[in-house]
Amino acid sequence: MFFSILLLLWLCQCQYHLLGKELKLPGGVSRIYVEPARNGTLEAGLEQVFTQRLLEHLQADGRVKLVKKDEAEAVLRTEVFQARDQSLSFDQFGRVTLIQVQVSASATLIASKENQKLWDTGILQDREQYPVGDDFLRNDQLRKMALNQASIRLSRIIVEMLTSDF
Numbered sequence: 001m002f003f004s005i006l007l008l009l010w011l012c013q014c015q016y017h018l019l020g021k022e023l024k025l026p027g028g029v030s031r032i033y034v035e036p037a038r039n040g041t042l043e044a045g046l047e048q049v050f051t052q053r054l055l056e057h058l059q060a061d062g063r064v065k066l067v068k069k070d071e072a073e074a075v076l077r078t079e080v081f082q083a084r085d086q087s088l089s090f091d092q093f094g095r096v097t098l099i100q101v102q103v104s105a106s107a108t109l110i111a112s113k114e115n116q117k118l119w120d121t122g123i124l125q126d127r128e129q130y131p132v133g134d135d136f137l138r139n140d141q142l143r144k145m146a147l148n149q150a151s152i153r154l155s156r157i158i159v160e161m162l163t164s165d166f
Contacts, residue, residue, distance in 0.1 A: 023063040026119035033072035040081035
């Protein structure tokens with residue numbers, strides 16, 4: 001019993017905290033604003049999908065405080081600059097049956113007041129495959145789903161990189 005009390009006092013004195021509750025962002029910032037992603041592709045609306053997925057991952061993580069731009073210590077800027085298709089398989093008539101879309105993106109954390117780069121991801125890439133057939137509308141729907149899946153994974157990587165211990 002005595003040792004339990006001593007251990008409890010020692011833990012309190014050492015400012016014991018649960019792992020994952022305290023977050024160290026680059027530059028010591030704790031409040032960020034996420035700008036809408038820039039879209040350097042020809043894919044209309046991809047920036048909206050990417051920004052939404054990034055916000056969802058940041059909110060699900062819960063350790064980063066998302067605020068309005070004028071309240072932020074730093075701004076997270078992202079860009080999707082490539083969405084490129086590559087044909088992977090063909091039927092006996094030479095028609096494409098499977099396509100892989102490659103999405104390239106990057107993220108940069110900029111200090112609000114100093115306008116100084118605190119952190120960046122460099123170029124990140126993800127790929128997703130989707131089948132194609134004779135139905136143009138269905139092919140378009142499957143491509144959008146593939147772009148969404150790639151955006152989900154890329155945004156998860158950005159959040160993991162941003163929130164890892166520095």
